[in-house]
Amino acid sequence: MSDEPSVERAQPTGIRGWALWRRPKPFIVFLLLMEALSIPGFALAFAGSGLPNRLEWFGFAILTAGATAHIQLTQRQEERRRSRTRTVLIDLTAVWVFPAVLIIPAELTVLLILIIRAQRWFTARRPAHNFIYSTVSHCLAASLAHLTFDSLGPHVWSSLTLLGSLREFAALIITALVYEAVQIVYVGGILSLAGPSRPTLSSILGSKADNLLEAITTGLGAVTAILLITMPPAVAIMAVVTVVFNRLAELDQLQNDARTDPKTAVYNMRGWSESAERAFGRATRSRGNLALLMIDLDHFKWINDSHGHPAGDDVLRRVAQAIDEATRPTDVVGRYGGEEFLVLLPDTDEITAAGAAERIRGTIAELRIVTTDKRGAQTTIAGRTTSIGVAVYPDHGDTLDILMQAADAAVYEAKENGRNQVRIAAEKLADTPDSP
Structure with missing residues (x-):
């Protein structure tokens, strides 16, 4: 038994006590720099936007309802999936965000993401600075993708010819690439600086299965956008699809965990x-x-x-x-x-x-x-x-x-x-x- 009295070091309070300051210096610099760079990106995406019309508010309401149903019905599954994930986590809510990129203004798209992320906070199990940074990257990716899609317009899907449909499909692909590229730069960059160990492509960009899941999720988002324009009530089907898809993603992760050595991340x-x-x-x-x-x-x-x-x-x-x-x-x-x-x-x-x-x-x-x-x-x-x-x-x-x-x-x-x-x-x- 020690003769010396135990002394507890008081943790700094206020801003100085944030967990962010305990991260590596390159991590802190990159995070603050990228968040600062997002400001002109948002300004560029929002420039010249008018007030949303009734149809755009209607689309926003449907996507918000679908995303909320998806999140609430899969909350326990998502908690388990996030707890088991060691590297990149693919957020399946792109099924609702990507159609917003295509058919409603950037301001409403950002509002939709904020509503989604507010609900995700309760299952995120991440430090606040990580969660905020990730939210900024999602919002900026969606805003710049929306700007890209608008620049490739106008888009009138109700009367497309064969050639016109091919052109619109190419626009969707380009928009999806911008949407993913911005997130890769922001999220991949911060992951590469997060720890002392040398990063790998799989730890930054995810595995082949992760990227396939991301591509499928974005593709389902494009389908949701088409349904929202042509047959809005059918979007309810996508809510059911996303719940099932979330479950399949969890099962795939469980199967992968059963084949992987947890200590080294290679096969057991x-x-x-x-x-x-x-x-x-x-x-x-x-x-x-x-x-x-x-x-x-x-x-x-x-x-x-x-x-x-x-x-x-x-x-x-x-x-x-x-x-x-x-x-x-x-x-x-x-x-x-x-x-x-x-x-x-x-x-x-x-x-x-x-x-x-x-x-x-x-x-x-x-x-x-x-x-x-x-x-x-x-x-x-x-x-x-x-x-x-x-x-x-x-x-x-x-x-x-x-x-x-x-x-x-x-x-x-x-x-x-x-x-x-x-x-x-x-x-x-x-x-x-x-x-x-």
Whole structure:
């Protein structure tokens, strides 16, 4: 029991106590600069706008009602989805915002977004400065997209010819690209400065599935706009569609979580095995080549013992990221367990696989990983080495399990010969028959 009285440091109050000031300086500068730049953007979008007419107010009311129904009916799903999301979160309310971009004035579009965001505040689970910045980016993206669509007009959808419909479709595509590009610059830029770890394209822009979801959501928004102009009562259908779509997005996220290692964000063994078996099946049917790398971090226990397990976790995350960056999109990267990773390389022979393994080994050796030690002080871990085993189908095995055994044996050979090297599997292993 300590003899010294405990002293609590008083947290600054008022503006000085905002969580924003505890973020990295580049983050603060970028956030304030981009918010300042949004002011002339809003002024440009709002310039020359008159008072909304009755039809525009009617469209605003329908979109507001649809968005509110969507948010309220999916509130619990959205809370779960946001809690599980580790990087980019695709906001499905673009189904209501994008049609506003197309058919009502920019001022009403911004008002719609503010109403939506006010309701989202209760499920956002984000610091206030993040939430406000994100709201500004949504409003500015919609305003500039509206300005773009207006500049490509006039738009009279009630009497379109075939050529006219193609022209309007092109205008929709351009408007959607502007809408997404502004958000990418604002949100992607701030995400890249949010933490000490090196950002990746997936952490900034989201995965392929995220971007597909964003494209589908924007497309549904265009459909909502067409319904609002041609058959306003049918917009109620979109409210039902968005609720179902929100549920499907949650299920897809759950399936992805079941296949992903939460510590490193690469496949876990379940996800890796499923993808690897499919790739192996294609290779056997086409009688092609396929390679498997087993990657083992040397002396990883020393990191945990010397710096603590949080530092070890940071090393695993950064190594997984480095492996992912050093491989092709078609390669399958997974965490085997502990400090071991697996990489399956389709259409790869022994020479190419050895080159890929050497590239990964060198990449990991060059890493400088900023983390904390056992006392919470910042430290940098560098010069980490790896032992990598390489096995190739069909030279070293006829099944995925045999290839893994061959690569594992090659890893042990690398470690016995001094570590920090790549070894090719020595011989083809025989399949072990099942016991009677």
